[in-house]
Amino acid sequence: MGNAIGGLSVGEPEQQLYDFTALCCENLPVQKPRYLMGVGTPWNILEAIDLGVDMFDCVMPTRNGRNGMIFTSQGVINIKNLKWAKDFSPLDPGLPNELSQYYTKAYCRHLFMADEILGLQLASIQNLSFYLWLVGEVRKHIQLGDYSSWKTSMVPQISQRL
Numbered sequence: 001m002g003n004a005i006g007g008l009s010v011g012e013p014e015q016q017l018y019d020f021t022a023l024c025c026e027n028l029p030v031q032k033p034r035y036l037m038g039v040g041t042p043w044n045i046l047e048a049i050d051l052g053v054d055m056f057d058c059v060m061p062t063r064n065g066r067n068g069m070i071f072t073s074q075g076v077i078n079i080k081n082l083k084w085a086k087d088f089s090p091l092d093p094g095l096p097n098e099l100s101q102y103y104t105k106a107y108c109r110h111l112f113m114a115d116e117i118l119g120l121q122l123a124s125i126q127n128l129s130f131y132l133w134l135v136g137e138v139r140k141h142i143q144l145g146d147y148s149s150w151k152t153s154m155v156p157q158i159s160q161r162l
Contacts, residue, residue, distance in 0.1 A: 018047055025052030042071055042134055043159040046151045049138055061127035066120040068112055071130040075160035077105065079123060084109040091122075097129050134158070 021036060028034050033054045039045065040058025048056070061071065070077040073094030077084065084105040091108060092100040103122055111119025141150040 014044070017044070018051065021048050021053060022051045028052075041159070042131070043155045045131075045134070046138070046155055050148060050151055061131050062124040065123035065125075065127040068123065069127075070108070070123050071127050071158070072100075072162070073130065073133070073158065075158060075162040077162050079105065079109050079119075080112050081109075091126050092130065095126075095129055095133050097133075099125055100129060 017039065021039075025034055030052075034052055035055040035057070036048050036053045037057050039048060039056060040060030045056055064071075068078055068080040070079050070091065072092040074092065077091075087105040087109075088107075089105060090101045091103050091105060095101075099122065103126075108119055108122055110116075111122065137150075137154075138147065141147045
């Protein structure tokens, strides 16, 4: 039985991750950087930042991108799903970069279904762009002093399956 973190139901392994991260951050010096390796869903990163983590390192954006999982500001897309075959909307209208605006979900799905390497590359770049945008938003909301409330509204949005 999981808890709710940021509006998202959290299973036991994820809750253990958060509990252990909180314990470490409580005992590590505040003036030193805190590094969490191998943790990489966008919602896990937001939770870990709220617990006091400063740096991350994870293969998730590129590995999952190469397998058809695309992170967007609206939620998570499995680009291989048939529902994207005729969706000619941009990959992520919420991201201010050319790739997210120029390439459509239908085109990316076509590339994956045709085993074109460009599909894997676009999905990886989209995910990296999303992560860069997300941590930029984190920085902005930390500076504004409203990080916790922003995070609480963002976690359900970015973790939903589209």
